[in-house]
Amino acid sequence: MARSASAMRGQILESALRLFAVHGFRGTSLQDIASDAGCSKASLLYHFAGKEKLLTELLVPAQDALAALLDRVAGLKGDRLVEETVVGYVDLTLRFRREIRLLFEDITEMSCHQDLNVMELADGLLDALAGRSQHPPARVAAWMALGAVFITGATDDEVAPDEVLRTEMIRSALRTLDHTPS
Amino acid sequence: MARSASAMRGQILESALRLFAVHGFRGTSLQDIASDAGCSKASLLYHFAGKEKLLTELLVPAQDALAALLDRVAGLKGDRLVEETVVGYVDLTLRFRREIRLLFEDITEMSCHQDLNVMELADGLLDALAGRSQHPPARVAAWMALGAVFITGATDDEVAPDEVLRTEMIRSALRTLDHTPS
């Protein structure tokens, strides 16, 4: 083998994630990724069955982490539910910044993707943020908090050091949800 | 003339806005727009110099409205500044829902567009939402409010009647900014 297979795979994934996050899924060609990773387009397609599969493999970890969060807060209620969800969600967006940015670029692409069920997970997250309430004001506030964290996480501006950013995102989101800190 | 020229132009703009909002700029071909508008692709390119020009014409009104808002709050300070900016911004997102959705689909496309200066205007909006403060917590909260309204406005879910939606968006955004209602 010319190189370790897993090393090349990792390099391709790294290049793909970075380029997707900047130029979007449609805006990045397989040739772009291959050139950045230092291999041929044909080699890329040897490691990954197709462009879609590449996308899937990039987003599955973030998806699983979100699913795990939703599972973890499934049994909670009231203040605990909202607090844990917000903190977990903020941490996820900071941990998967580039994936969020990629998701941000091509939402429609993902929403009709078979292997990814972003919309279903988003619904679950929305539900938890709203404290399981169906009350319109609570639902609107939940949408606001969801969007706020999402976009702030996707921003590459160095608006604040990471720890300050995290703390303030959590505090802001809780305020958005009209959650009086305990 | 086969039809009134301005009528055909309007029909094309309408189709383009709707399709762009759903599938994004890159995800919508000139043929798609032409078919939806009921004319040929060549006819579309007779009315509009190119795909980019079509995009520009669609976004200029929203851009001008945002610029007008920023101009209107330029002389304000403190609570009045934040309140007027939030209310104006929320109203803009609701008035230009589909334009927001289009912007949401292809942010990078717009940010490096010569005829559009979205990023500059976004900076101005961010500054006003932060109450002209450079304090990191205020900047983070401003980003959160900006994103919250943006995404909630772009959502097509009928989460609440428009008037309720407007009121709750304003209240949530003000809470995000830690603005105690007067």
Add this chain to the structure above:
DNA sequence: GTCAGGACTGACCGATCGGACAGTTATGGT
């Protein structure tokens, strides 16, 4: 009626895309 010009179109072009495939190179087990 006729004629100038705006409205419109089918056919075509070059570029680029994702992907297929046969063939080549390098490697590790024996």
Add this chain to the structure above:
DNA sequence: ACCATAACTGTCCGATCGGTCAGTCCTGAC
């Protein structure tokens, strides 16, 4: 040393894209 096979590549393909252009159709002014 040898060979099966994993790793890799150059080249080609069909589809689709934005855009051009010569020419057609229609309408209103005269």
